Amino acid sequence: MNLTQQLINGLVLGHAYALVAIGWTVLLGVARLVNFAHGQMYMLGAFVSWYTISRLGLPYVVAIPIAMLAGVIVGYIMQRVLLQLTLKQDLVSIMIVTLGFGYVIHGCAALFFGSTGQILETPLSLQDIYIGDLWFTYQDIAIIITAILFFIALKYVIDRTRIGRLTRMVAEDPQLAQLAGINVKRVYLAVFAFEGAAVALAAALVAPRTPILTSMGFEEVIMTFVVVVLGGIGSVLGSYVAGLALGLFTALFGALVSPAYTTAAAFAVLIAVLVLRPGGLAANPGGR
Amino acid sequence: MNSAFRPVLIAVLALAGFFVPTLLGGSGAVYSACVLIAIFAVMSYGLDTVVSDLGEVSLAHTVFFAVGAYTTALLSTGPGFGPIATLLGALVVVSLIAAALGYITLGLREFAFSLVTYAVAVVGANLAQNWSFLGGSDGLRGIPAFNLSLGPLAFSAKNDQELWPIAYILLLIAIYVVYCFRRSRLGQAAMMSHLNPRLATMSGIDLQRTRLQVFLFSAPVTASAGWLYAYQRAYVSADVLETYFLILMLTAVVLVGRRVLLGPLIGVALIQVQEKFLSFGGYTDKIILGSVLVITLAFLPKGLLGLFQPLTGLFARRPSPVSETRL
Numbered sequence: 001m002n003l004t005q006q007l008i009n010g011l012v013l014g015h016a017y018a019l020v021a022i023g024w025t026v027l028l029g030v031a032r033l034v035n036f037a038h039g040q041m042y043m044l045g046a047f048v049s050w051y052t053i054s055r056l057g058l059p060y061v062v063a064i065p066i067a068m069l070a071g072v073i074v075g076y077i078m079q080r081v082l083l084q085l086t087l088k089q090d091l092v093s094i095m096i097v098t099l100g101f102g103y104v105i106h107g108c109a110a111l112f113f114g115s116t117g118q119i120l121e122t123p124l125s126l127q128d129i130y131i132g133d134l135w136f137t138y139q140d141i142a143i144i145i146t147a148i149l150f151f152i153a154l155k156y157v158i159d160r161t162r163i164g165r166l167t168r169m170v171a172e173d174p175q176l177a178q179l180a181g182i183n184v185k186r187v188y189l190a191v192f193a194f195e196g197a198a199v200a201l202a203a204a205l206v207a208p209r210t211p212i213l214t215s216m217g218f219e220e221v222i223m224t225f226v227v228v229v230l231g232g233i234g235s236v237l238g239s240y241v242a243g244l245a246l247g248l249f250t251a252l253f254g255a256l257v258s259p260a261y262t263t264a265a266a267f268a269v270l271i272a273v274l275v276l277r278p279g280g281l282a283a284n285p286g287g288r
Numbered sequence: 289m290n291s292a293f294r295p296v297l298i299a300v301l302a303l304a305g306f307f308v309p310t311l312l313g314g315s316g317a318v319y320s321a322c323v324l325i326a327i328f329a330v331m332s333y334g335l336d337t338v339v340s341d342l343g344e345v346s347l348a349h350t351v352f353f354a355v356g357a358y359t360t361a362l363l364s365t366g367p368g369f370g371p372i373a374t375l376l377g378a379l380v381v382v383s384l385i386a387a388a389l390g391y392i393t394l395g396l397r398e399f400a401f402s403l404v405t406y407a408v409a410v411v412g413a414n415l416a417q418n419w420s421f422l423g424g425s426d427g428l429r430g431i432p433a434f435n436l437s438l439g440p441l442a443f444s445a446k447n448d449q450e451l452w453p454i455a456y457i458l459l460l461i462a463i464y465v466v467y468c469f470r471r472s473r474l475g476q477a478a479m480m481s482h483l484n485p486r487l488a489t490m491s492g493i494d495l496q497r498t499r500l501q502v503f504l505f506s507a508p509v510t511a512s513a514g515w516l517y518a519y520q521r522a523y524v525s526a527d528v529l530e531t532y533f534l535i536l537m538l539t540a541v542v543l544v545g546r547r548v549l550l551g552p553l554i555g556v557a558l559i560q561v562q563e564k565f566l567s568f569g570g571y572t573d574k575i576i577l578g579s580v581l582v583i584t585l586a587f588l589p590k591g592l593l594g595l596f597q598p599l600t601g602l603f604a605r606r607p608s609p610v611s612e613t614r615l
Contacts, residue, residue, distance in 0.1 A: 034399045036406065081586045091398050093585045095345050096538050100581030103535045107574030115571075218531050222410045225403050233400070260418040267411045271392055274404065 005134050006255045007248065012140040014247020015147035016209070018240045020202040020220075021227040022150060023195035029234020030158065030167045031191040033086065034095055037078065037102030039221030041196060044105055045071055045203030046212045047113045050120040060122045060204075067200040074105065075196025079189050086188050087174070102217060109214040117211045125208040143205050150198075151240045158236060167191060222263055223250075226270045306456050309449075319449040321564045323520055325557050326455035327513045330462040331533070332540040332552035334510030337469060339538070340546040342502045343482030344398070347534060348389060348405035351412040352507045354528045355382045356514025358416070361428040361524040371436050371519065378515045379508045386507035390500045409529065416526035427525025434519040451520060458516055459553070462509055467549055469505060478502045532574075539581040545591030 020042060027033050035041075045067045052063035078101050079086070085093045125139035158164035169177040170187045178184045226246055231238030249269065250262045257265070309322045335349045359378040363369040369377065389408060393401050416422050423429075434445040434454060445451040469475045477498045481488040485495055518524050540555030559580075563573050588594050 028399070034402075036402075081582060085586060092339070092343060092345055093589075095399060095402050096339075096542065097582050097585045099347075099538065100535065100578045100585070103531060103578030104575050104582065106531075107571045107578060110574070111571040219410050219414070222407050225407055229400070229403065261414070263414045264411045267407050270404070270407060274392060274396070 002133065006251050008134060008136055008140075009255075010248035010251030011244070012136065012143055012209075012247070013251050014244035015144045016202075016206040016243075017223050017227050017247050018243025019143065019147040019150065020199065020206060021224040021231075021239050021243060022154065022202065023198035024224050024228050025231070025234060025236055025239040026154070026158075026198070027191060027195045028228060029236065030171050031188060032089075032171050032234075033188070033191070034091070034098065035078070035192075035195060036095060036098040036221070037105060037217075038195075038199060038224055039217030039219070040102040040105040040109070041071060041074060041199045041217075042203045042207075042220050043212070043214060043217040044074065044109055045200030046120055046207035047109055047118070047214065048200070049204040049207065050118050050212060051113065053120070053122070054118075060124070064201065064204045067204045068197040071196030071198075071200030072193045073196070075192040075194070076189060078196075079192035082192075083185060083188065087184070089174070106214060106217060113214055115214055117213045119211050120208045122208050139205070139208050146201070146205055147240075147243075150201075151236065155236050219263060223266060226266050229270055230273055302460055305460075306453070309452060314449075316448065317564070319447075319452055321560055323448045323451050323455045324564075325553075325560045326452075326459040327517050327520065328533075328536060328560065329540070329553040329556040330458055330516075331510050331513035332537045332556055333462045333466050334506040334508075334513070335537045336541045336552050337466060337475075337478070337502055337506045337509070339541050341470065341475060341478040341482065342499060344499070345402045345538075346405045346503070346506075347402055348408040348412075349506070349510050349537060350409050350529050350531075350533045352382050352386065352510040353514040353517070353533060354412060354416065354524075355385055356511030357518040357524045357528050358422055358428070358514075359511075360515045360518035361423075361431050364431050364518075365428060368432075371434055371515075374518075375512065375515050378511050382507045382511035383504060386504050387500075390503040394496050394500060409534065413526055413529040416529055423525065425526065427523055427527075429523040431518055431522045431524070433522075445519070448520065451516075455516060455520075458512060462512070463549065463553070465509065470547070470549075474498065474501055474505070532577075535577055535581060539577060539584070542584050543580065543591055545593035548591070548593060551591070551593075 023041075024035065024038055027035055048067040048070045049060075049063040052058050052066050053060060058066075078098065081101075082094055082097055085097065122139060124142050125137050127138045129136055129138065129141075158168065166177075166182055167187055167190075169180065169182060170184055174184050177187075223246065227239055227242045228234070230246065231240070231242035246266060246269070250266060253265045254262050309319050312318045312322075331349070331353050334352065335346060338344055338346045338349070356378040359381045360374040363374045363377045364371075389405070393404050396404060417425050434443075434451060436443040445454060477488065477493045480491070481493055481495045481498050488498075489495060514528065517528070536556070536559060539559060540552045543555035543558065544551035559577060562576065567573055568576070584591060590597065
């Protein structure tokens with residue numbers, strides 16, 4: 001095993017995990033909401049990008065915003081349906097509804113895109129870079145740069161801008177925020193639309209690394225859970241660090257032990273954190 | 289209703305239920321659908337107590353279902369155990385797994401609890417697909433037919449029609465067990481800790497213990513459905529861990545109305561009838577099932593029964609007590 005190569009893989013994988021988890025981090029940390037359809041929205045983002053490039057013949061740079069637009073639409077529709085439950089803070093129903101949505105998205109995608117595996121090829125994923133015996137692609141570099149920029153921008157928006165302040169107020173106390181004149185409904189809709197766009201962007205960038213299947217959403221989301229929990233639910237900086245750590249861990253585990261059981265290994269890490277640090281799960285409203 | 293008359297009526301209804309497949313024509317497809325409805329209803333009853341009574345969303349119940357099926361497959365194909373031994377084995381194994389999971393998630397509530405149980409479901413599917421002990425992606429084949437012999441009595445079920453009595457008895461037991469649970473001290477403690485955790489604590493209820501106990505109660509119910517499912521299909525593979533079962537269970541639990549004793553049964557029956565007799569193809573059925581789940585929760589918080597509530601108000605002479613479990 002080439003250790004440096006595995007570290008590079010881990011670094012890319014880690015940024016990919018962090019990027020995919022951004023939407024969830026904001027949703028959970030800022031709005032105290034969950035979305036179990038996250039994995040299916042990732043799948044949808046990947047397939048919309050694939051369809052735009054390989055079937056419509058449009059360039060990659062056009063496919064990304066189209067996928068994001070699809071994400072925004074799905075996120076918006078979901079929150080429109082969920083709005084009453086969100087305002088009631090009926091978390092049990094919200095969780096089940098998002099699971100149902102995930103199932104519907106899976107069914108729709110399978111009908112429209114078919115159930116065979118596809119490969120999302122982009123101009124960046126086809127260009128290899130060799131340094132000595134180390135190998136990576138321009139796609140990998142794009143993932144790392146986008147993830148870092150996205151996290152910096154997100155941290156800035158949440159901490160320093162009016163929009164960030166409003167969302168944090170809604171997360172802290174929706175009723176009181178409404179009394180203070182904030183349009184709570186609009187904030188919830190915006191947060192869900194953002195989650196849709198963020199996960200679609202992540203999918204357009206990360207999905208070219210592996211073959212895509214319409215059934216991949218179920219398993220895809222587990223790494224996001226681990227990142228969010230490890231990072232201290234809702235913490236933006238925590239998610240980034242947790243993503244990196246998990247990426248390095250899975251790359252090394254896959255190379256040293258068994259690639260088939262990386263999901264199980266990531267789950268073992270999750271359980272270890274839960275048992276050792278149960279207090280670490282306490283969500284910090286308005287996530288920093 | 290006259291309290292002396294009630295048990296007789298229930299007994300008559302229970303007996304009549306047994307002849308439903310015959311009344312519907314008694315064809316192979318009808319028996320097959322009825323057996324599956326009974327099995328999936330039992331599976332859903334396990335989850336029902338966690339979702340409706342405890343107010344938590346466990347997404348690990350597909351794993352309990354799979355544990356029941358896999359344990360049955362392993363014990364019947366390897367050492368050649370009969371149905372009673374495999375049932376006991378399945379219940380023991382699932383109780384151990386549920387206890388471990390319950391212990392780990394003891395301090396977790398709401399989304400954190402659901403998140404971890406979801407992860408358990410994904411890892412369970414991952415293990416089942418890759419672990420050769422569980423047959424890997426091929427699964428475990430060659431489960432012998434359901435064959436029960438107690439002394440001079442022998443019962444053998446080679447097809448769904450012959451399996452129906454077992455499925456129906458299992459269903460009745462599950463319904464009775466859930467009925468008793470709702471009237472028990474544990475059931476009431478669960479309801480109280482769901483509705484008002486602070487009040488429950490003040491009245492001396494140990495929340496974590498209650499949660500663990502309900503979890504331990506519900507897992508074997510779901511696993512017993514897995515036990516019969518293994519015999520019904522004669523093989524078990526990783527597809528028992530598909531999201532389909534999770535969505536099916538959740539929809540069945542919420543569709544008719546929560547804490548309605550026959551709710552999960554009616555829910556499963558409606559879904560299965562659509563899928564077996566009015567199917568639009570696998571993916572469209574997926575969209576239908578998912579949409580039913582979404583629409584029920586988002587727009588019919590009281591389930592289908594909520595739709596009929598204005599009508600029942602027309603005939604009711606006085607308001608019925610809220611706490612009573614409806615049949």
